[in-house]
């Protein structure tokens with residue numbers, strides 16, 4: 660199968676809808692990362708997503724809907740605080756987990772009784788969702804375990820020949836996956852950190868918990884237990900107060916004929932002098948925007964990426980550090 664990257668014109672959106680309505684799977688842009696989408700009611704198409712990615716069948720998918728979609732068609736909204744979150748953050752990079760009504764197929768929810776829903780903010784994605792007027796279930800459009808794609812070309816690099824269409828919506832403005840928030844209990848619980856932060860959620864609904872995973876626990880959000888976001892080269896993670904060690908390791912690689920790259924914020928690079936760099940920018944938003952692009956560029960240029968951790972895990976840094984630790988195999 661030839662994989663075409665298509666501009667998101669009206670004609671090409673109709674083409675994508677035709678593929679989706681014929682048990683097909685496509686690559687679609689969102690403001691977080693690119694998704695690998697199928698109609699959520701269609702078991703046959705949803706099974707293809709798991710096959711194409713090599714995704715474990717027990718890892719459920721997020722259903723993406725347009726901004727005027729009636730969520731009560733898909734889920735029970737049991738807690739009134741969920742309405743405040745919907746009003747404040749949807750459309751946007753927030754996924755809410757509700758009790759499912761069972762209309763989205765069981766393969767998509769990995770046989771569970773909850774459904775995760777998101778309304779993407781990306782214009783072309785909204786146009787596609789509006790046109791098809793059905794929930795599109797979509798994980799990130801990469802091979803399982805690999806770094807998530809933030810351009811149409813990243814999707815093609817991973818899935819060439821496996822899907823017919825990738826709609827090109829440009830580089831994703833957010834850069835890391837949505838915050839996943841369980842709203843089935845009395846207090847919302849973050850299952851995966853992202854661009855909608857704990858602090859932002861608290862400012863709307865007062866309280867917000869973070870799901871902790873201890874060994875032996877039944878995992879609430881199965882995706883968090885798998886190897887994730889790994890580039891194809893070696894990786895190592897250093898703290899900002901251990902740059903001497905980083906330089907030692909860097910020089911060791913060079914002496915052994917290898918090409919190391921340091922991935923860090925611009926201000927950290929300034930302290931390090933003349934090395935190979937993958938620069939992440941400075942603000943939390945810039946770092947999120949550049950993170951996967953840098954890892955995917957790094958795997959092409961480097962034998963090893965030596966990454967420098969963020970100074971804390973507050974705000975957006977919580978989501979960034981979650982991805983960074985996993986991509987460096989630290990957790």
Ligand code: AMP
Nearest residue numbers: 719720773774775798799880881882883
């Ligand atoms: P991905 O699509 O690769 O960004 O992964 C989606 C994330 O959302 C994974 O961590 C899933 O485990 C999580 N997720 C999706 N649906 C549910 C659900 N119904 N309950 C809890 N977590 C979910």
Ligand code: MG
Nearest residue numbers: 798799800807
């Ligand atoms: Mg993913």
